[in-house]
Amino acid sequence: MNDVEFTHLPDDAGAGAGHVPDADLTRLTAVTVELTVEVGRTHMSLGETMSLGQGSVVTLDRLADKPVDLLVNGRPIARGEVVVIDEQFGLRITEVMGAERSTAAAPVAFTPEAIPGDPAALDHAA
Numbered sequence: 001m002n003d004v005e006f007t008h009l010p011d012d013a014g015a016g017a018g019h020v021p022d023a024d025l026t027r028l029t030a031v032t033v034e035l036t037v038e039v040g041r042t043h044m045s046l047g048e049t050m051s052l053g054q055g056s057v058v059t060l061d062r063l064a065d066k067p068v069d070l071l072v073n074g075r076p077i078a079r080g081e082v083v084v085i086d087e088q089f090g091l092r093i094t095e096v097m098g099a100e101r102s103t104a105a106a107p108v109a110f111t112p113e114a115i116p117g118d119p120a121a122l123d124h125a126a
Helices: 022-028 046-050
Strands: 035-038 068-072 075-085 088-096 108-110
Touching: 068 088
Parallel strands: none
Antiparallel strands: 035 068, 068 075, 075 088, 088 108
C-alpha cells in the first residue's frame, strides 16, 4: 500500500469569506442563468388542481400591492414591482436581497426569445 501525503491548508482556506478581486468575477459574466419573476404561490389538493379549467381563478398568497420576487435559478435575489414596457411585462427592482440598502435599477423586460420555449423568460434589455 502506498502512503499519501497531503499539503496542509490554512484554517481559512476555502471558507469563501475572503474578498474576490473583480478581475476573477469577470470570467463569470457570460454564464447563463434563468431569471423568474414569482408573483405568488398557493397549495391545492391534486383533486382541486385537476378540476382547474379555462376561466378558473387561482388565488395566490401575495397581496396585489406587495412586491414580487426575482429569482435566479430558483433562489430569490431581489424584489420589485411589475411594469409594462412597450406592451411587455417588466420588473422594476426596488430591493436587492442581502443588500444593506434598497437600490433602483433599470426595468427588466420579459421576452419569449430569452429562453427558447419559455414565454416567461426575462431579457436584460430595458
